[in-house]
Amino acid sequence: MSRPTTDGPRVGIWLIGARGGVAVTSIAGLIAQQQGLADGTGLVSTLPPFANLPLVEWNNLVVGGHDIRQAPLIDELERLHTQSRVLSPALVESCREELAKIESRIRPGTLWNVGTRIKQLAEPAAAGRSSDSGINNAKSASDVVAAVQADLAAFKEDNALEQVVVINLASTEVSPEDTDAWPATWDELKISLPTADCPLPASSLYAIAALDAGMPYVNFTPSLGSALPALDDLAHQRGTCHAGRDGKTGETLMKSVLAPMFAARNLEVMSWVGHNIFGNLDGKVLDDPANKQSKLSSKGNLLGDILGYAPQSHISIEHIESLGDWKTAWDHIHFRGFLNTPMTLQFTWQGCDSLLAAPLVLDLARFTLLARERGETGTLDFLASFFKSPLGEGDQAFAAQYERLLAWVNSYSE
Structure with missing residues (x-):
């Protein structure tokens, strides 16, 4: 180069x-x-x-x-x-x-x-x-x-x-x-x-x-x-x-890409649950509930804006020291399709935070x-x-x- x-x-x-x-x-x-x-x-x-x-x-x-x-x-x-x-x-x-x-x-x-x-x-x-x-x-x-x-x-x-x-x-x-x-x-x-x-x-x-x-x-x-x-x-x-x-680097990036798909196909998202674990200094700070709330508010806002309604949602952030700068997010999306059929989409996002x-x-x-x-x-x-x-x-x-x-x-x- x-x-x-x-x-x-x-x-x-x-x-x-x-x-x-x-x-x-x-x-x-x-x-x-x-x-x-x-x-x-x-x-x-x-x-x-x-x-x-x-x-x-x-x-x-x-x-x-x-x-x-x-x-x-x-x-x-x-x-x-x-x-x-x-x-x-x-x-x-x-x-x-x-x-x-x-x-x-x-x-x-x-x-x-x-x-x-x-x-x-x-x-x-x-x-x-x-x-x-x-x-x-x-x-x-x-x-x-x-x-x-x-x-x-x-x-x-x-x-x-x-x-x-x-x-x-x-x-x-x-x-x-x-x-x-x-x-x-x-x-x-x-x-x-x-x-x-x-x-x-x-x-x-x-x-x-x-x-x-x-x-x-x-x-x-x-x-x-x-x-x-x-x-x-x-x-x-x-x-x-x-x-x-x-x-916007990880799980929320995926949400901003996937949520429009559900809206465009008229699939009702009934719930969207995400669990996040990582071990760096940012994770240590977010282990404090008061600091964590600032992050949760930021991560949780966009679904309602994209879908036009607010599905049941839950986001967790946990500090796992041994992971260092690596973070993992598991997301479970429960949605309703044609003829009221419930279906799920799940994904795992793993990446180095920095x-x-x-x-x-x-x-x-x-x-x-x-x-x-x-x-x-x-x-x-x-x-x-x-x-x-x-x-x-x-x-x-x-x-x-x-x-x-x-x-x-x-x-x-x-």
Whole structure:
């Protein structure tokens, strides 16, 4: 495989949760593309329909990020290889030098309203901040936003970057209550930021920091992020864009493909049950009922939207430590056919969580950066096919979502 050439301005990818499995796998995937060690398998942006888009070249992408932990990036990559049995030894070695460089671009993250389970992940040394700033000594949400923006500005300046996209890959937060009652405009919402009891979670403060600085923001997690109408208003005011929510990589991807089939054939889905087991850090966080509820809500929404009615459903998520980064989903679909005949469809989905997510992270970075360059503002709803709970309006069926992505591509050449 040939090594990609460098052409065009340098741009940054700032990863929230930069030391996690998905982030480190995304970085490894980027390095593999930069060094010509991998083909485009798994990457939507390398498919033929997108060949003529002026997407950022792999060699022009620079990575930095925030994290509440301090474990070296190479340790996570080696863990994926030795414990989860993915990634070749050659790839791990080829990433070692670049990962050491990226280490210097990772800053301690905020623990503001992240919930008890995520706070437990923060190592004691990460609870403070180095002498040049104090994100976790912040007295208000405004202080957190200012500290994050300082990190983003330094990253952009130190690396001579034209633009930076911020992508949230952190662990799932507990969902705040009564968000529907929160102010719908940025001017109203920002009044709460200087207070010590601001209810906004960390994911939303990262979003505010990015959008207020004119940088696009992508929420790959079920956390609140930029889902509030007030943050969409902020994006419009600052002339930038955002997308999310919760990357669609496995069982829910299958639901978004199969449910339209039942609807199109007029087969009544009476019940749809899914059991999920996996063993990585995300699974450990989701073992807490409060954090798990955020994920269950994201996974469970689309059936009613696609079918036009809500069948009985059940979704379980269990942490099985020995599985490492591998996850398995068993689904049982009970449906009613012609002449009231009950039938079943069952499937098993097994995949490596980080390897399913990482290429989508790189795709989203490239598509979002291009949208920002084109001057698109607010919610990027053409990216709905990448998310379980996509922001904006539109069909939940995967085929329809992918057609919207293709329509966006076609609009570029018009």
